[in-house]
Amino acid sequence: MAKAPVRVAVTGAAGQIGYSLLFRIASGEMLGKDQPVILQLLDLPQAQKAVKGVMMELEDCAFPLLAGMIATDDPNVAFKDAQVCLLVGARPRGPGMERKDLLTENAKIFTVQGAAIGQHAAPDVKVLVVGNPCNTNAYIAKEIAVKYGRVSAKNFTGMLRLDHNRALSQLAGKTGREVSSLKNLVVWGNHSPTMYADYRFTTSNGDKVPALVNDEAWNRDVFLPTVGKRGAAIIEARGLSSAASAANAAIDHIRDWVLGSNGEWVTMGIPSDGSYGIPEGIIYGFPVTTENGEYKIVQGLEIDQFSRERMTHTLNELLEERDGVKDLLA
């Protein structure tokens, strides 16, 4: 018997990430090749004409799994009964900006959308925030949504998967190993240059990646800055922020969350439960495994002095961002 369709809300549907994302969701790459979806597309009033154009193209693909779609500029309509919400719509940064420079402007979007999700989404909704600064925007949406008592704080996540994928590719290049052979990588903390991509536990076909790399200077001087500043390098090269790779990471994040990671570690920005000394509630990149629609933090990893310094540095930035938005949450 055919499965019931899943309602997927996507914000910023007329934007560049939206254009890379929607067709892949509708073709079954996110929720499975046997899972019909209904797309609930949100964008600003002035973008509705462009959203209609995207919907015409979706229609022209004749995707067998696309069971319906709506476009709206009303968050209460977009999130109604949504089981998956991809919060992409927000202003992107330009050259010379840091993601946290977007906070004042973008934060308000997530207060409104958090309230709409809290009131209208399915109680077990899974939310991924892509719009920057994504950790703190996810924090805002979570804090507001849970006030309505229907949805669960643990289901609000921020996107660290692009950083995870970037780190995998850099390590594959350095070691000459295939990306698919690399296991047990983690990116701790904030989606910002302070993030800490940590390959101390990474293996490739049973070999330890730190031994294959065997170059501590490369870790500090090349790997960490390359992964941390990759978003800015793309803006510099393209004149626009990453889009297809961001959409790809969003697909990876939700697919693994819903369908399971088969025991493999993936990085998700999730509300801390206090693990590794990270204060509860902060949306922080952790190594997780996923099964049956739930994630579990990988426990028991040794944190050496260098790692603790890096983890604290990225945490401090998140604490500062949280302080910067506390008035919005009062």
Ligand SMILES: NC(=O)c1ccc[n+]([C@@H]2O[C@H](COP(=O)([O-])OP(=O)(O)OC[C@H]3O[C@@H](n4cnc5c(N)ncnc54)[C@H](O)[C@@H]3O)[C@@H](O)[C@H]2O)c1
């Ligand atoms: N977390 C990550 O790894 C990651 C990666 C890439 C981009 N991003 C972020 O994703 C966001 C979107 O990037 P983009 O390149 O698609 O931008 P874009 O400017 O191409 O598109 C943004 C879309 O969002 C819409 N929008 C703005 N405010 C909205 C609101 N209140 N409700 C609904 N829609 C709204 C705009 O009308 C536009 O259609 C940016 O904040 C960018 O920095 C995050």
Ligand SMILES: O=C(O)C[C@H](O)C(=O)O
């Ligand atoms: O860097 C940006 O502003 C966009 C995005 O967060 C990225 O990492 O590519």
